Amino acid sequence: EGHLVESGGGLVQPGGSLRLSCAASGFTFSSYKMNWVRQAPGKGLEWVSHITSSSSTIYYADSVKGRFTISRDNAQNSLYLQMNSLTAEDTAVYYCATNYAYWGQGTLVTVSS
Amino acid sequence: DIVMTQTPLSSPVTLGQPASISCRSSQSLVHSDGNTYLNWLQQRPGQPPRLLIYKISSRFSGVPDRFSGSGAGTDFTLKISRVEPEDVGVYYCTQSTQFPHTFGGGTKVEIK
Numbered sequence: 001e002g003h004l005v006e007s008g009g010g011l012v013q014p015g016g017s018l019r020l021s022c023a024a025s026g027f028t029f030s031s032y033k034m035n036w037v038r039q040a041p042g043k044g045l046e047w048v049s050h051i052t053s054s055s056s057t058i059y060y061a062d063s064v065k066g067r068f069t070i071s072r073d074n075a076q077n078s079l080y081l082q083m084n085s086l087t088a089e090d091t092a093v094y095y096c097a098t099n100y101a102y103w104g105q106g107t108l109v110t111v112s113s
Numbered sequence: 114d115i116v117m118t119q120t121p122l123s124s125p126v127t128l129g130q131p132a133s134i135s136c137r138s139s140q141s142l143v144h145s146d147g148n149t150y151l152n153w154l155q156q157r158p159g160q161p162p163r164l165l166i167y168k169i170s171s172r173f174s175g176v177p178d179r180f181s182g183s184g185a186g187t188d189f190t191l192k193i194s195r196v197e198p199e200d201v202g203v204y205y206c207t208q209s210t211q212f213p214h215t216f217g218g219g220t221k222v223e224i225k
Binding site for chain 1: 164
């Protein structure tokens, strides 16, 4: 069964940057498309970004386009999300997920001065 | 963007009784490959989401058969045949037919 573990969250000031990581195990990571999904405190789910198995195709939500960069390292079974120019509206738990079959536990990103 | 609208917002249910959640999309979810990528997720309190149903009606591994999905085109339904205590949480429909993927606002299932 697939297992995903996010890391890299924390408190950051507005305008700052963070890099999230997602370590995968228990499945053939290199064969799976991957997503980042976030959930603001007390709110619903918001899709953030998608990357195909070979990194050939990438999509972003309009709310993060130009500020966030998704990437992956299939040799390391890892997914990343580089987040720049963060604002309070980016405060959320960030989940990595396959095609929604496997989800991590999430990592909390708080943007505040 | 495809808008996903769920009803009701909240569903108080008696244990052992059925529950039903509706999800409507603003446009057809039929993909060019012929599949309809409509999924249902369950999020228990304090937990990450969990996939229950994919492609309208296929139950994911380990999901009890009291959960079932149905629908077509733009109208979809999740049914719980007999609600159990562990079913308490928020349920989301989501479409992965088209980017951006979008989620419904969620339906809270609670015990009366």
